[in-house]
Amino acid sequence: MGDSQLTRVKLTSVLLVLQALFIVLFGIFVDYGDDANAVMSTGNETTPNSVKSYYPMFQDVHVMIFVGFGFLMTFLKRYGFGSMGFNFLLSALVVQWQILMAGFLHMEHGKIKIDVTSMIAADFGAGAVLISFGAVLGKTSPLQLVIMAFFEIIFYCVNEMIGLTYFKAVDIGGSMFIHAFGAYFGLAVARVLWREDIEESDKEGSVYHSDLFSMIGTIFLWMYWPSFNGALAPGDDQHRAVINTYLSLAACCVVTFAISSALDAKGRINMVHVQNATLAGGVAIGTSADLMIRPWGAMLVGTSAALISTLGFTYLTPLLSTKAKVHDTCGVNNLHGMPGILAAIAGAILAAIASTDIYGLSLYQVFPARSPVENSTMLQELQARFSEIEAGLGRTAGEQAGYQMATLGVTLGIALLGGTITGFLLLIPCLDRPEGDQLFDDEKFWEVPEEGFQKLPLFDPNSSHGVNREEPAIKNGATEDTKF
Amino acid sequence: MGDSQLTRVKLTSVLLVLQALFIVLFGIFVDYGDDANAVMSTGNETTPNSVKSYYPMFQDVHVMIFVGFGFLMTFLKRYGFGSMGFNFLLSALVVQWQILMAGFLHMEHGKIKIDVTSMIAADFGAGAVLISFGAVLGKTSPLQLVIMAFFEIIFYCVNEMIGLTYFKAVDIGGSMFIHAFGAYFGLAVARVLWREDIEESDKEGSVYHSDLFSMIGTIFLWMYWPSFNGALAPGDDQHRAVINTYLSLAACCVVTFAISSALDAKGRINMVHVQNATLAGGVAIGTSADLMIRPWGAMLVGTSAALISTLGFTYLTPLLSTKAKVHDTCGVNNLHGMPGILAAIAGAILAAIASTDIYGLSLYQVFPARSPVENSTMLQELQARFSEIEAGLGRTAGEQAGYQMATLGVTLGIALLGGTITGFLLLIPCLDRPEGDQLFDDEKFWEVPEEGFQKLPLFDPNSSHGVNREEPAIKNGATEDTKF
């Protein structure tokens, strides 16, 4: 069919043009950082190359992006190929684009130097895009996703620069810059793309084994989240980040099971909660992971995140869908959105109470803007005792807290605005948008083996209920047994 | 139904009460260790923070607990949600409780200081509980599991303290403290909980793809076991631990396939063996992983473990079930129990022959109790040459070997006694115990999607055998083709 042949041409050419563009731009601008450049190596190094220090946590983050997000989204019974496959494609594309975009904003002598920390940052960018993908999962074509990713990374990098370089906010786990940003960008796109046929589709559910595939994703995200929050933190900050994240997630998991059971008339646990809400603690602790929140504080954050997230999946997501035309396939608002806001608030509170009593002189390294200004007497005294301290802006604790919240506000604004603009771009015709029966279905974009591909309705001769249609698949936590 | 509504309340409240209790106790007692405390950071550190040293192996252990055990137990065709989900819940709960319990037994000035090694130790504790879970898999409610875990960790921590602090035994891989303990605790619980309907259930088997999900668990356990055995070992001990474990597991795998084929009339390999017995080498080498067992010695241990384990799955487990009313769902006796005992014996033998000829002066660091006593001339001479040596008890090799075996004995005793007591606690009514048709089935505790959930009997129009009931699912290695 004519339309399909154009499909062939469109996706192929967009991808090839982008890849060629990336190669050319890398050729002009990008080179190895000093630690990866042979000509900088003197052979007399006494300390190990920095790759040893960053690489293990890089790989954990890498697994979260490709395995974690990829498999998490395979819960959809007829969209497993799209979930895994588009996750794979988008991430491979985005990491290259993020290196360029972030590089352009931080060039040194017209060059972008990359090393293993660039790879970590690139993967973080992919994370934001995949979160947005989760909001629109099953409702777009790969071409639309590629276009969304391209523009999202521009907004992502600009927002991060504003927050880190100008507002000098801290957000070691990216709960604002990655999670809240990605969620609300994606939800804005979802709102613009909303159509009635999305609500009417009955393919938006899981089957037993797709729920198990999804758990592969959940569990790798949950386990490696301490690395996500600690990957770019130095020294004791990193040590604290992994402890805080570990504890926040443990508490979050326990409370998720507790609330999930309470929300069911028969006390049964809901897989949607276990797959998603158990992770909210990782997001919610992100901004303050490297701060002195204390172990009990991290657990309290995880507990709150579980509450917000689980209730969100059961009550808020259906409401957003029916009342606000925001159809959130994966419930990213419950896992990345609201917990991201919670993280920002927790971070602001901790910033407000931060002092040298709690942090010692590393206060000025954890909150660089708190450091005394250039050339001040106070700065010189500090540097005599703690040589790594750099000049700052002399902010007070309250001012830093204010900037934390301002950063959240700007992030939400850019995300919603950027997402809305991008959403309208995706409405341009001939972007192969799936409709009706094509929603939540791999058939349009993938060569799918017939066997094993769930057909609806599936006649089950042993079911006392006859055709399975009488048993609605679980959607976003709400079933007929959910106690409202 | 009234009972289900109480179910809702019970599990929810127990979990919320426990989590609140943990937060309060952490608030009172737990703080960051010095390496994770900002106020201890001077900014002039020349060596990297200890998190860099321990964290990679911590994550390997973490994956074994959450992915390894979790997926290993998904072989049950109708209990995949319970296996993965309860594994997840129990572990998240236990790591918090273990930090407290172990912390109470080792407090410094009324405080429990935690760092990444605490996280490793906490995960180890979860390991013990998950092994016990394996013995009772499919036969308990989540509420019963939570209660079992709570009490088990108390016995676990007390036993470990006796063995390490008083008996000064060595067990770097926890083959006694984690594996043997967890197995026999769990088997004792299983014995107390035994009922006839367990033996009569026909849901206790696998299907083709659940066996593949289970292999995810097997393979992550097998690969990361060197980290489990080496995570807390220093220097060359750690290097030796990973080599010994790697070789023991390689030999174990090869021999498992060999024996498995031999036990089938048609020479076919049995997935139960491949999923479980291939891992026995990791358990069996655990106590001596950091000792000078020599590469060939490690392979011999792995070979023996494979033999014991594979034969155990085929012959011993059915016997224990029918004759002793010990129904061991996962065959933990074959993977953790007997190989744990083998490990203890191997460790004792190696302790008996340990000398400075073999270890050099690091003998006194590998076996601290062998070190000369405080203030002795011999100690001072040693410390002049090897400053890290600390005072010990001046034990002989034979004495150390004796204490190794005594530790095994005490461990078995506490495990069996503790398991029995806990088993009786679990018999308290209104703990939502599954019965009859509810055994080995997710339906009672989970909202299960209808599609894909294996129904029995499953009519297969193409099967020349008609109804599948004529093809018994494989249970614990014994099929009609097994040659007895």
Place this chain on the structure above:
Amino acid sequence: MGDSQLTRVKLTSVLLVLQALFIVLFGIFVDYGDDANAVMSTGNETTPNSVKSYYPMFQDVHVMIFVGFGFLMTFLKRYGFGSMGFNFLLSALVVQWQILMAGFLHMEHGKIKIDVTSMIAADFGAGAVLISFGAVLGKTSPLQLVIMAFFEIIFYCVNEMIGLTYFKAVDIGGSMFIHAFGAYFGLAVARVLWREDIEESDKEGSVYHSDLFSMIGTIFLWMYWPSFNGALAPGDDQHRAVINTYLSLAACCVVTFAISSALDAKGRINMVHVQNATLAGGVAIGTSADLMIRPWGAMLVGTSAALISTLGFTYLTPLLSTKAKVHDTCGVNNLHGMPGILAAIAGAILAAIASTDIYGLSLYQVFPARSPVENSTMLQELQARFSEIEAGLGRTAGEQAGYQMATLGVTLGIALLGGTITGFLLLIPCLDRPEGDQLFDDEKFWEVPEEGFQKLPLFDPNSSHGVNREEPAIKNGATEDTKF
């Protein structure tokens, strides 16, 4: 049946004899390296044990071998047990044998000393064998595979020694020694084993969920490939290797999707491409991963690899099968063979242009044969400035490039010759060779649970196409919609 009882005896005895032989040979020849030997430990070490440096990347390689290859091959709908299981068995066997074989070729005072780098090298050897396994997947018995592995490792170790020690070629990622070697060895075996019933089998395809299991393998291979290419590289070389591999794979993934869509009449993406061709960039960059290929150069290599690989799966593999009687089950020629040759060529080009302008003095460490000869003035001057430089052969850039290509030639020669010889060995009768209906089927070698095991033909009452036979399973990328 008589034949099956012999089967039992044969596989069991071969495995037990091999394992016993390994234990004896390890007992005579193998001991811990100095870093793992307690008697070498002085207690006054100021630098961390080398295990810390190598172990994290070792585990990534380990996961690639056991999870990556293992699950990648589970796409076959009725051979999941064989793929995962035989991958497991072969690897466990091969790592032990490779340690011995490689050790014999490099003995020090009649001893083979092993440490964590030996484990990495052993896993690399397993990689070569598993690639060959991929060429013959579904067409051999486990006994044939064990024999193939045994002989392959001999050829593998000899070839690697010729290339590294005599030709002094560089191949940090093993694209010649592991990938090209393994592929062409395996293809030679496949050619010798070719029979008509292989082409006639209709079991050689995937089903929906087996494709998802396969993606587990794909994604772990893709993510950890930087570790595979960097594991044994020092300092900045390693840093460069992970950057180059990361970028090559990213570009390869994007271009694979692009070409895959273009090759389908309806623009749909083919899972075979996503599972396999996306990885070709890792192979293709292997030889030059630690060289100064520049980030854009790595991406160009990845792009070329995707092109070659994707087109290979769609056009070349069916042709090789029908015209040349080379039936390549997994398409190893497209993923390991041709990309391996591409890697060698890229490596030769980079060797030809290598100079101190690009590498500084580390030129002589990256290309040791370029170093000036023993006792030359030039060598002494260099060593004064860069103490780690060792004497070399004084080769020019062009000479080094020549030796790179010569190494490729010798590798291909030994692989094809060795594979052909080994193939004929596998034709010896009574090696339990599967035939006809037994091909691509677990039933002959595994106790398979009936439920869930795909039966053909599978009657699908809802399919408007009636019996599924009218929908050919996807084989190696070619479907009726492929545009030729």
